[in-house]
Amino acid sequence: LAKTTQPISMDSYEGQEVNITCSHNNIATNDYITWYQQFPSQGPRFIIQGYKTKVTNEVASLFIPADRKSSTLSLPRVSLSDTAVYYCLVGDLERGSGNTGKLIFGQGTTLQVKP
Amino acid sequence: NAGVTQTPKFRILKIGQSMTLQCTQDMNHNYMYWYRQDPGMGLKLIYYSVGAGITDKGEVPNGYNVSRSTTEDFPLRLELAAPSQTSVYFCASNSPGGKDQPQHFGDGTRLSIL
Numbered sequence: 308l309a310k311t312t313q314p315i316s317m318d319s320y321e322g323q324e325v326n327i328t329c330s331h332n333n334i335a336t337n338d339y340i341t342w343y344q345q346f347p348s349q350g351p352r353f354i355i356q357g358y359k360t361k362v363t364n365e366v367a368s369l370f371i372p373a374d375r376k377s378s379t380l381s382l383p384r385v386s387l388s389d390t391a392v393y394y395c396l397v398g399d400l401e402r403g404s405g406n407t408g409k410l411i412f413g414q415g416t417t418l419q420v421k422p
Numbered sequence: 423n424a425g426v427t428q429t430p431k432f433r434i435l436k437i438g439q440s441m442t443l444q445c446t447q448d449m450n451h452n453y454m455y456w457y458r459q460d461p462g463m464g465l466k467l468i469y470y471s472v473g474a475g476i477t478d479k480g481e482v483p484n485g486y487n488v489s490r491s492t493t494e495d496f497p498l499r500l501e502l503a504a505p506s507q508t509s510v511y512f513c514a515s516n517s518p519g520g521k522d523q524p525q526h527f528g529d530g531t532r533l534s535i536l
Binding site for chain 2: 352394412
C-alpha cells in the first residue's frame, strides 16, 4: 500500500487559496488519490478523488502531475469553517479486481484558517 | 438517508470488560471498515470486510474481533478491554468500482477504558 506524506500543519487567512501537497512516491498503477476532511468529533468526509491530471468539484480542485508521485489539494477562498484536518489517501479501488479497497490514513494536515 | 450508523456514541469500560461496538449501513455497500483514532493522530485501520462472511486484519487488529454475517452490519468486539484501547472508533463503508466510490464514515464511538 502506498504511503503518503503531508505537512503536519498549515495556516491561512480567510479568502486565500490554500494548496496542500501530498507525496506518494510508490503509488501503484491502479491506485486512486482521495482527499478527506475531518472536523473535531466527526468522522472524515469525502472531498475529492482523482487518478491523473486535474479534477474539480464544487468545493476543491485536485492536481496530479504526470508521474502521479504527488498531488495537490486546492481550496479556493477558504473560510473559517474550512479549519479542519485534511487527509490524503492512496488506494486501489479497481472495479471487479477483488482487491480490498483498503485505504491507509496518514496523520493528515491540520489547516487553521484565521480571520 | 441514515448512511453509516454507529452505536453507542460514548462508553466507559473498566479494564477487562468486554463490549461490542455496533455499525450498520443502509447503502448496500460491500466493503466495511473499522478504524481507531487516538487524540491528535490519524485513523488506523483495525479490520475490514469485503463482503458478508469475509473479514481481514488491518494495521492494528490485536485485541479486537469482527464478524460480518450480513451486508448491513459489521460489529467490532473488544474481549478484554485495556487502557490502550481508549480511542475514538469509526466505522466506514463503500463499494468497489473505481472512481467516485469514497468511504462513508459514521460519527464515531468514543470509548474510554479506566
